[in-house]
Amino acid sequence: MTFPRMSIVARLLGGLLLCLVSGAHAAGKATPPAASTASPAPRLHNEDITLIYTFMLFHPTPPKGDVVAEARELLTSQYEELAGARKPEAPRPAVEFKTVPSEGLIPTDDAVLDVWGQRLNAEERKRLLGARHATALTFHVPFARRNEALLAATRFAHQLAVEHEGILWDISTRDYYSPLCWKKERLDRWSGGVPAVPAHITVDVHGEGESRRVTTSGMVKLGLPDLVVEQVPSSMLKDMGMLVGVVAQLLAEGLELSKDGTLNVDLARLKDARVKCLLEEMMAEGARRNMNMKLRALEARHGKAGPQKHLLEIVFPGSGTAHERHQAALDTLFGKRPVSLMGVKPEDPELAEVARKARLRLDELKPRVEKGLQPPERLEVRASFRTDDGGSEQLWFEVTGWENDKLRGRLVNLPFKARTVNVPLQDVSDYLYKRPNGTHEGGQSSRILMRRKEGC
Structure with missing residues (x-):
């Protein structure tokens, strides 16, 4: 899975940014876990x-x-x-x-x-x-x-x-x-105690469409089950990754479930200074920073691509659909935040070269788009859009058609999700293509940005 990061420990905590869509596609290569039944949440910290x-x-x-x-x-x-x-x-x-x-x-x-x-x-x-x-x-x-x-x-x-x-x-x-x-x-800046958990785990996104499954991998090293959130729409993947990272950190720092499986997620209780600092930078006005949620144990399950793993499902309170409960929980903890994506500067030669190659590859894919992509084929592109203040912002959209020199599609980023756009090929800066055989290509700009953020 491909999630760019704002810093070493921000793989989950809001640093998901541009390649979130890529991550969802990449994880699709693995066979999604089969459905499983729930049981009462276990004692998490078992000596x-x-x-x-x-x-x-x-x-x-x-x-x-x-x-x-x-x-x-x-x-x-x-x-x-x-x-x-x-x-x-x-x-x-x-x-x-x-x-x-x-x-x-x-x-x-x-x-x-x-x-x-x-x-x-x-x-x-x-x-x-x-x-x-x-x-x-x-x-x-x-x-x-x-x-x-x-x-x-x-x-x-x-x-x-x-x-x-x-x-x-x-x-x-x-x-x-x-x-x-x-x-x-x-290892850097960790000399003892509980680590910055996001540096030791990953978040996988399984499935397609608006009901994806977000799961962690790697919590076994901390003696804890991996976490899962079901029915996550693509527009919430970034924030849900941040929430899952927070819960993982709190559990590693000793947060325990109540007898009925309720977990009190209080952001003020975070101890890791790096995670706290990054989280503070992402908070929006109106964030309550505290809420109760349920965790329930799921039977061990696995797919062809991964080992058997025990999972705890995060279940959000409230009424309405699963998507509505997800959004309400995110808004409660973090506040209502507009999407903030890194742009590609025109003077950046490395990213400009990625954009040039992306446009050449899209030209090659144009006949397939005009004919109509057949599942599991999927094409998303990133392009520059004007903002109200006269600036520009890079957003991803799923391509649904191609007329003359303009790609037509639907935006996948909040707060503009599902808005129809028509974009000239010359404005495209990157692409993500899921091939008919299920493999993927593209997303090079996100890897470059992640490499720069990490200094690796």
Whole structure:
């Protein structure tokens, strides 16, 4: 999934911005989870459980020496907090190492890396695609040691990746990292305690149309179920991602459910300074910052593209349709906020080149649009629109037709959602195309903006 970020920890908290539409499409590659039934919400912070998660170290060139032996030596010499024996009667964090043969590696291609390889530059992507060797690092962690162990595990994996010039893969989120981006996103400015959760999880968007499912991935590393919100229209995806990020952070910081499954989401209780700062920047007038919502447990479920996972569904109070309840909850917590999207400056040569290539590709797709796109085909483009103050704003719209040199479609961004527009090809700055085979292309400007925001 592709979500640009305002900063390292803003992947969820309002930094979703331009590529939200791209993220929804990209997640569509995975098989959506099947329906499941609900049960009473569990006790979230369970001292009796042991967390299990895996980081994979890919070796673009055949490793010299015994990687597993070297990893064990590094563990015992520098990471004593992870070097415990796996004893049920006295649980301590422990690490299991495994050399993964080439036939055991999950195939990776450019389409996969377009979604989950955004923290790799072109050379790193090329090296990863050629990798035929990998080492799996599986961590077994008692719940009570979850935060200190995750910090040590993240440091340990980074040091191994640097020493062996490898590429890291977090299996729980499916994201690939260069060692540099791993350090900047997950380690810099974290020296202990609860991490900035958005740096360690991702948000996936499943489905099409106006009833998409928003789910987190990666909460297992914090000993918590992943979160899900059902029936989310595309116009609310950005704000819903922000809300899910807030709830994830609060749960990691110790917020517990009441006996009836109610969760009191109070933004004033956030402890992480970075998340609080980013959230404050996004607040609008009229935000109450506090509300109750329900969390209910869903049976473990999985699709062909992912492992089995336990989920907590966020259920919003109030009357009306699901969409109306969603919007009311977002307005209550954050206030009514107009969409704020980054524009493409004319003098920016890198983004100007992306726009030029996008227009060339759209010319090639024009006959398909004129003939009529057939599901699952879908085309969205981003273009510049005039604002009331004389400026301009970049908005996405779904293409429904093409007449002469103008693309016709419906805006997908708030507060203009569903408004019909006609846009000259020369005003287009990027595109997102879902091919007939279900794969995707485009969205390069969003990846560039995310890379700049991250400094990676």
